[in-house]
Amino acid sequence: MTDDKNVLIRVRGLKTWYPVKKGVFKHTVGYVKAVDDVDLDVYRGEILGVVGESGCGKTTLGKSILQLIRPYAGNVFYDFPEGEKDLMTMKKKDLDEARRRMQIVFQDPYSSLNPSFTIFGSMQEPLIRFGMKNKEERKKKIAELLQAVNLPEDYMERYPNEFSGGQRQRIGIARALSVSPEFIVCDEAVSALDVSIQAQVLQLLMKLKEEYKLTYMFITHDLSVVEYISDRIIVMYLGHIVEIADTQELFANTLHPYTEALISAIPVADINQRRKRIPLQGDVPSPVNPPSGCPFHPRCPKCQDVCKTKKPEPVTLMKNGRPHTVCCHLVKTEERKEKKE
Numbered sequence: 001m002t003d004d005k006n007v008l009i010r011v012r013g014l015k016t017w018y019p020v021k022k023g024v025f026k027h028t029v030g031y032v033k034a035v036d037d038v039d040l041d042v043y044r045g046e047i048l049g050v051v052g053e054s055g056c057g058k059t060t061l062g063k064s065i066l067q068l069i070r071p072y073a074g075n076v077f078y079d080f081p082e083g084e085k086d087l088m089t090m091k092k093k094d095l096d097e098a099r100r101r102m103q104i105v106f107q108d109p110y111s112s113l114n115p116s117f118t119i120f121g122s123m124q125e126p127l128i129r130f131g132m133k134n135k136e137e138r139k140k141k142i143a144e145l146l147q148a149v150n151l152p153e154d155y156m157e158r159y160p161n162e163f164s165g166g167q168r169q170r171i172g173i174a175r176a177l178s179v180s181p182e183f184i185v186c187d188e189a190v191s192a193l194d195v196s197i198q199a200q201v202l203q204l205l206m207k208l209k210e211e212y213k214l215t216y217m218f219i220t221h222d223l224s225v226v227e228y229i230s231d232r233i234i235v236m237y238l239g240h241i242v243e244i245a246d247t248q249e250l251f252a253n254t255l256h257p258y259t260e261a262l263i264s265a266i267p268v269a270d271i272n273q274r275r276k277r278i279p280l281q282g283d284v285p286s287p288v289n290p291p292s293g294c295p296f297h298p299r300c301p302k303c304q305d306v307c308k309t310k311k312p313e314p315v316t317l318m319k320n321g322r323p324h325t326v327c328c329h330l331v332k333t334e335e336r337k338e339k340k341e
């Protein structure tokens with residue numbers, strides 16, 4: 001699946017910095033480097049998990065790819081039927097078409113559903129925007145979409161507050177699907193739901209992925225969820241990608257001390273399978289003044305002198321013919337392979 005011909009989105013050198021303004025004249029005095037120099041490929045048909053602690057830049061990365069936030073620098077190449085184009089240099093009109101192909105489902109669908117509109121009212125809006133003029137046609141389409149997410153079609157007459165959290169999330173998913181996207185960013189899409197509803201919504205997302213041939217970027221702070229559903233996982237820390245590997249490989253041969261600490265914190269029911277927990281000291285440092293050298297060094301239990309001064313370059317090791325990329329000085333040089341992802 002992860003072959004170069006199948007790349008849907010190619011992100012290179014992506015930087016999304018939020019200006020920090022001070023004083024009456026609102027001068028920019030610095031930047032929150034929420035996403036800083038990120039390279040990644042999203043393969044067609046995959047589920048790419050994105051994990052990391054709160055504030056490490058997951059949402060900013062998702063929104064930057066979708067151009068819901070305009071990044072400060074870098075390229076986001078999208079594979080259109082007519083060939084690859086850079087979303088960063090696209091005109092607004094062309095960007096609208098690109099945005100139809102890419103949708104986002106948030107943790108709280110309240111944010112995308114207008115409380116004073118019925119579900120029909122909220123769901124018809126993107127359909128009108130993308131050219132469905134006939135009301136009956138829109139009704140039929142919305143009925144189909146509700147059916148696809150296992151909700152009765154007459155729910156379209158109801159208001160958002162008349163639904164449970166799980167139902168509202170399914171409406172959010174139906175709404176995202178309404179414009180026939182190829183790529184969906186699920187940003188903590190199941191995090192607010194209780195475990196049984198979480199499993200239902202995850203199963204629904206898997207079913208829809210097959211039915212509609214979708215590609216997902218699945219953002220979560222919950223590693224047990226991404227372990228269950230993702231083909232590959234990206235681990236982010238302070239705006240940087242610190243490790244990328246196939247899910248099984250990441251769990252079996254963890255290379256970055258930060259990933260090790262995250263994995264060690266996953267609750268395991270079976271007492272014999274419990275891992276030794278590696279505590280993470282302190283909080284994530286400020287992305288306005290990130291630490292020198294490796295951004296993780298002040299919290300790393302394996303920190304060496306070099307980590308304090310020199311920023312580690314990403315290196316890709318080939319494991320059973322599959323790439324495993326990591327950004328850490330401690331990965332032995334003799335194991336390194338020159339090829340970068």
Ligand SMILES: Nc1ncnc2c1ncn2[C@@H]1O[C@H](COP(=O)(O)OP(=O)(O)OP(=O)(O)O)[C@@H](O)[C@H]1O
Binds near residue numbers: 057
């Ligand atoms: N609009 C904004 N203006 C300024 N700073 C922002 C803005 N949005 C996010 N940030 C900052 O950028 C950094 C990354 O935020 P982001 O929301 O991408 O993190 P996250 O990994 O999604 O976190 P969480 O798991 O809590 O959702 C944080 O330090 C945050 O405070």
Ligand SMILES: [Mg+2]
Binds near residue numbers: 059
């Ligand atoms: Mg977030």
